[in-house]
Amino acid sequence: MTTAIVLTVDQRGSRHSADRIPATLSRLAPLPTLLPFERTAGDEFQGVLDDPDAVAAAVGELLRDDGWYVGIGVGAVEEPLPDHARAGRGPAYLQARTAVSEAKTSPWHVRVLADHASAPWAGRALETTLWLWAAVLGRRTTRGWEVADLVAQGMSYADAGHRLGISQSAVSQRAQAAGIVEARRAEELAAVLARTLLEET
Known part of the structure; x- marks a missing residue:
C-alpha cells in the first residue's frame, strides 16, 4: 500500500453541453502523477497523485473551469500500481468515489474525504481552503x-x-x-494541507 490522493471528477451539465474532458485532460497532462488523469467512464475522469503541489495545481485548474464535481479521496492505494488510474483499488479510491457523489450537494461542488490518522483536522481544513479559493475565483472577471x-x-x-x-x-x-494575492495564498495552503495528509494518513 502507498498513500496517495485520488481525484475523481464528473462533468456538470454534460447532457446540455459539449464534452469538456479531452481539453481538460490535455491541460492536466503536464502535472506529475502516480497514475495519469484519464477518462474512466462516461463523463468522469480520474487521476492519482502524491505530489502536493500537483494536487493544488490540478484542483486550481478545475476550479477555474467551474464545470465539475470534484471528489478528493486521501488514503492508501494498493500496490503494485496498475497501468491505468481507472484500474486502481484501495481506500483512497473509495473515498474519492463517495466524495464526488457528495460534491453534487457540497459548496462549490468540491468534497474532500480522508482516512484520518494523526491529522484528523487536515481533510476538513483542505476542503475549507478549496471552498474559499473557489469563492475568490468565482468572482473573477x-x-x-x-x-x-x-x-x-x-x-x-x-x-x-x-x-x-x-x-x-x-x-x-x-x-x-x-483576488490574485488571496488565490495564490489559497493554492499555497492547499499544497501544505495536501502534504500533511499524505504524510500523516
Missing part, C-alpha cells in the same frame, strides 16, 4: 483573469500593463478585484 495569467507567467504589474495597454495602477486595481 475576464479582465481579472487576463491580469492573473500574465502575473502567473512572471510579469510585473508594469509589464502586464504594457501588454494590456493600460496603466500599472489599472493593473493593480484589477489584480485586487481579482
